[in-house]
Amino acid sequence: MNQSKQRFFIALVPPPEIQQQITEIKQYFAEHYNSRSALKSPPHITLQPPFEWPAAEVPKLEESLKKFSAHRLSIPVSLCGFAAFAPRVIYVDVVKSPELLEIQTDLISYIEANLGIVPPVNQNRPFVPHMTVGFRDLTKENFQAAWLEFSGCQLHFEFTAAALTLLQHDSSRWNISKQFPLNIEPPTNLTQS
Template identity: 55%
Template sequence: MQKSQNLFFIALLPPQEIQDYANQIKQYFADQYASRHAQKSPPHITLQPPFEWLDENVPALEACLQEFASRQKAVPITLSGYGAFVPRVIYINVVRNPELLALQAALMTHLQRELAIVDKVSQTRPFAPHMTVAFKDLTRQNFKAAWPEFQQRELYFEFTADKLTLLRHDGRRWNIKAEFSFLSS
């Protein structure tokens, strides 16, 4: 019998009102620039990029994340303006801070040590926290049209991230599988 593997990733999700705002931006990209791919996941800050995991081992993954999260303090998050990975990605800029960088590094180390989950790409470049609003199906031409419009656009939110979110791909889109609360302060 073939064992079923699925794609998962681990992220921080902003509060609902910020998700609603980011989803309006994603919808704008879908309407104005035919870029719909970012709509396949809730607005998020990726901490652990997508990885394959056996369905039967999900309880072990969830237990590992619960154990990790229970020892973490809530992290202050500031979203300020927009950024881009030229030539295909536009995102809401996440201001780097020591708490966020430490959380991400600790999670990667924990997953590698406990479950042998390793993202090769992340090991070769620094963590660049961001919240994608357009990518993959944003053409180079549409990127060139959209980026000047968003480059100077103002946006500012602050929130406290107090839980990790595990997302699972169902073949079409990413859905929340489980959430793990941080240590209450």
């Protein structure tokens, strides 16, 4: 029996108009700073880092994510300016809201308990929500030049993350595999008259 594995990660993906603008920034990094790796995935905020999963069990993974998402509210997300993991990564900064921190913590616990997916060795790193625009292929010189240009740049977007997104690697890039809608509003027993 073939037990081939596929690579996935779980993220929040912004709406198309914000994706387009962030992708244009990534394109700028590719053209001006020779950093193309960030273009290998749609703009996203990683909640669960890449993991391997048996190809034959993808329906189980999807069903589990569907169950998790069904009991979650959509999340307000604010993108504000730029920040960096020096000396190689520049990203659009994501405001660490309580809702964002909560869904990330709960998701990690849920998939570990229900699917046995354990975070990699670096699991002790704190969650820093971000949207990468210049990736590890930035040279130190290009990082310094790009950081000089972008560190003071103003950027502000707000959106509501209405779904968890499962991304799958196809051996050259990450693609959206499936989205799992979050509830738009909390269930309520109050009726408006």
